[in-house]
Amino acid sequence: MSVDQATVRRIAHLARIAVSPEEVPHLQQELNAILSFVEELSAVDVEGVEPMTSVVPMKMVWRKDAVTDHAGADVVVANAPVSEDNFFVVPKVVE
Amino acid sequence: MTDVTRLTLAEARDALAARKLSAVELTQAHLDAMAKARGLNAYVVETPDQALAMAAASDARIASGAAGPLEGLPLGVKDLYATKGVHTQACSHILDGFKPDYESTVTSHLWRDGAVMLGKLNMDEFAMGSSNETSYYGPVASPWLPAGRDAASAREALAGDKKGLLTPGGSSGGSASAVAAHLCLGATASDTGGSIRQPAAFTGTVGIKPTYGRCSRWGMVAFASSLDQAGPIARTVRDCAIMLRSMAGHDAKDATCIDAPVPDYEASIGASIKGKKIGVPREYRIEGMPAEIEKLWADGVAYLKAAGAEIVDISLPHTRTALPAYYIVAPAEASSNLARYDGVRYGLRVPGKDISSMYENTRRAGFGPEVRRRIMIGAYVLSAGYYDAYYVRAQKIRTLIRQDFEKVYAQGVDAILTPATPSAAFGIGEKGSADPVEMYLNDVFTVTVNMAGLPGIAVPAGLSGDGLPLGLQLIGRPFDEETLFSMASVIEDSAGRMALPQPWW
Numbered sequence: 001m002s003v004d005q006a007t008v009r010r011i012a013h014l015a016r017i018a019v020s021p022e023e024v025p026h027l028q029q030e031l032n033a034i035l036s037f038v039e040e041l042s043a044v045d046v047e048g049v050e051p052m053t054s055v056v057p058m059k060m061v062w063r064k065d066a067v068t069d070h071a072g073a074d075v076v077v078a079n080a081p082v083s084e085d086n087f088f089v090v091p092k093v094v095e
Numbered sequence: 096m097t098d099v100t101r102l103t104l105a106e107a108r109d110a111l112a113a114r115k116l117s118a119v120e121l122t123q124a125h126l127d128a129m130a131k132a133r134g135l136n137a138y139v140v141e142t143p144d145q146a147l148a149m150a151a152a153s154d155a156r157i158a159s160g161a162a163g164p165l166e167g168l169p170l171g172v173k174d175l176y177a178t179k180g181v182h183t184q185a186c187s188h189i190l191d192g193f194k195p196d197y198e199s200t201v202t203s204h205l206w207r208d209g210a211v212m213l214g215k216l217n218m219d220e221f222a223m224g225s226s227n228e229t230s231y232y233g234p235v236a237s238p239w240l241p242a243g244r245d246a247a248s249a250r251e252a253l254a255g256d257k258k259g260l261l262t263p264g265g266s267s268g269g270s271a272s273a274v275a276a277h278l279c280l281g282a283t284a285s286d287t288g289g290s291i292r293q294p295a296a297f298t299g300t301v302g303i304k305p306t307y308g309r310c311s312r313w314g315m316v317a318f319a320s321s322l323d324q325a326g327p328i329a330r331t332v333r334d335c336a337i338m339l340r341s342m343a344g345h346d347a348k349d350a351t352c353i354d355a356p357v358p359d360y361e362a363s364i365g366a367s368i369k370g371k372k373i374g375v376p377r378e379y380r381i382e383g384m385p386a387e388i389e390k391l392w393a394d395g396v397a398y399l400k401a402a403g404a405e406i407v408d409i410s411l412p413h414t415r416t417a418l419p420a421y422y423i424v425a426p427a428e429a430s431s432n433l434a435r436y437d438g439v440r441y442g443l444r445v446p447g448k449d450i451s452s453m454y455e456n457t458r459r460a461g462f463g464p465e466v467r468r469r470i471m472i473g474a475y476v477l478s479a480g481y482y483d484a485y486y487v488r489a490q491k492i493r494t495l496i497r498q499d500f501e502k503v504y505a506q507g508v509d510a511i512l513t514p515a516t517p518s519a520a521f522g523i524g525e526k527g528s529a530d531p532v533e534m535y536l537n538d539v540f541t542v543t544v545n546m547a548g549l550p551g552i553a554v555p556a557g558l559s560g561d562g563l564p565l566g567l568q569l570i571g572r573p574f575d576e577e578t579l580f581s582m583a584s585v586i587e588d589s590a591g592r593m594a595l596p597q598p599w600w
Contacts, residue, residue, distance in 0.1 A: 001481075001484075003475070007475075008471075011471045011474050011475045011478070012471060013455075014474045014475075014478060015430060015458070015467075015470045015471050015473075015474040016434075016437070016451070016454040016455050016458055017455060017458045017459050017462070017467055017470065017471065018452070018455035018456050018458070018459035019459070027468075027471070030468055030530075030531055031468070031471060031472060031475070033530050033531060033532055034422060034468070034472055034531060034532060035472075037419055037422065037532045037535070038419040038420075038422055038423055038485070038489075039419075040415075040416070040419055041416060041419050041420060041423070041488060041489065041492060042484075042488075044413075044416055044488075044492055044495070046488055046491040046492065046495070049491040049492075049494050049495060050491070050494055051487050051490035051491045051493075051494065052490045052491075052493040052494045052497065053490075054321075054351075055307050055321055055322075055493075055497070055546075055547065055548030056306065056307050056308045056351070056353070056548045056573060058308065058351065058353060060350060061347075061350065061354075063347065071196060071197075075196045077440075078196065079192070079193050079194065079195075079440065079441035079442070080439065080440055080441060081438060081439075081441075081442065081443065081444035082444065088439050088440060090439055090450055090453070091446075091447070091449055091450045091453055092450075093450050
């Protein structure tokens with residue numbers, strides 16, 4: 001399988017990465033190089049094989065449903081590029 | 096003592112315990128060496144004040160008889176470990192200015208045991224790379240020089256674009272370079288597809304990726320969560336064993352971290368391997384393998400045989416599929432993990448006309464080209480209509496890869512011997528610029544181990560025709576790192592400890 005330029009733009013949008021029109025052909029070439037590299041997997045017989053969900057067999061453990069994080073709101077927003085009164089500030093979403 | 100940075104971690108530990116040396120002296124010697132080695136670009140941040148304060152506290156604990164197992168030993172920390180109040184960016188622009196309010200579990204174990212932090216080490220951006228060239232902070236140079244390169248012209252290159260010098264491998268390139276150049280006694284590293292073992296092999300150092308679940312991933316910047324695992328790089332097998340014992344251990348904050356006692360790995364150094372069965376997989380004899388790698392492998396077989404191990408030919412039929420399957424699974428997980436970098440909660444923000452374009456502009460500017468490529472591949476293989484054909488198929492192949500190993504271990508094989516890398520270190524700027532897949536092929540021998548969640552150690556075993564270090568890899572049974580330490584120490588003793596480069600930088 002390979003991707004066309006429209007698909008490259010669609011994937012970039014899905015990934016929320018801006019691409020300029022000049023970048024698209026180059027990206028298309030790189031993505032297709034990777035896709036052709038993984039192409040040989042289509043020849044592997046996977047009939048009846050379970051997809052891996054956990055690489056090391058382990059039992060999921062239960063813990064108490066309790067607050068474990070005691071950092072204050074000021075600590076939570078300390079690394080934010082823009083914050084106000086311990087809230088994250090973003091561009092207006094709802095008109 | 097002349098130059099205390101030349102000590103191994105174990106030697107330094109013993110010298111501190113015998114009061115022949117203070118932690119402050121040892122730390123200051125490393126800080127001085129780091130200041131002279133800035134051209135290598137191994138450290139992205141140095142933390143001298145913190146280091147000296149930690150060392151002074153160590154000296155006090157040694158004096159009062161309360162020393163921990165790593166008391167006073169100066170270490171470097173890969174930039175993907177969260178260190179409280181200190182630069183933590185996984186060498187990405189998108190995490191600009193990020194200083195966590197918390198400490199990763201692995202590093203907190205090191206400080207609990209008395210270790211001293213020298214600074215944060217360079218790496219490929221988000222651990223995506225095999226040469227440390229994708230770092231936002233620029234490439235790292237290996238302390239090893241290419242054949243025929245004189246020190247004066249190398250110093251010139253170091254001050255410029257570093258072309259013509261060697262990469263230390265990646266993604267833990269800063270860790271490997273710093274350990275090989277004696278800028279720390281050991282370093283934390285991490286391995287998703289070979290990022291501990293390949294740089295260790297390229298720099299003549301030792302690196303172990305333990306079994307998935309042996310170390311907590313809490314507080315490590317996530318790349319591909321089902322593959323990522325912490326581990327050390329150090330100058331000897333013993334030093335790695337000492338570090339891993341402290342790094343490993345249960346953590347309730349990581350549900351994939353196992354609750355099992357951590358063995359005293361150092362006790363495995365020098366243990367007999369008589370009667371152990373070591374598998375040599377025929378599928379790793381890849382087409383076009385350089386003769387020097389073939390010879391290295393044969394030497395390794397001979398060393399282990401001489402120590403009383405039994406060598407058996409084995410088959411791991413799905414080996415070939417591991418690398419392509421990895422390049423579906425890892426980008427898929429990365430695209431999900433890296434979705435959190437949106438310019439809202441931390442790091443870089445680039446404004447846009449609305450919130451969506453703010454996300455897109457931030458991620459365009461904040462991620463480097465390799466990271467953007469992998470996120471896009473991941474988004475594609477997870478998208479509607481392609482999920483089954485790519486992602487589910489790759490996860491089925493992963494089951495087959497793991498079953499290959501299970502079958503061999505069920506036949507009584509204790510460990511598997513392979514080369515660590517398909518070649519010696521290559522030059523900065525030499526690979527992957529035209530075709531990203533060229534760089535990916537570096538991980539052909541290491542990636543199977545991550546896909547199967549197994550432990551793997553890289554140990555130096557000889558030199559290439561150009562005088563550069565080459566490493567062998569031993570792959571073990573799940574949670575049997577002890578056997579790997581025993582066998583790796585046989586190879587280390589037989590091949591002779593790697594003579595690391597003298598400072599030219």
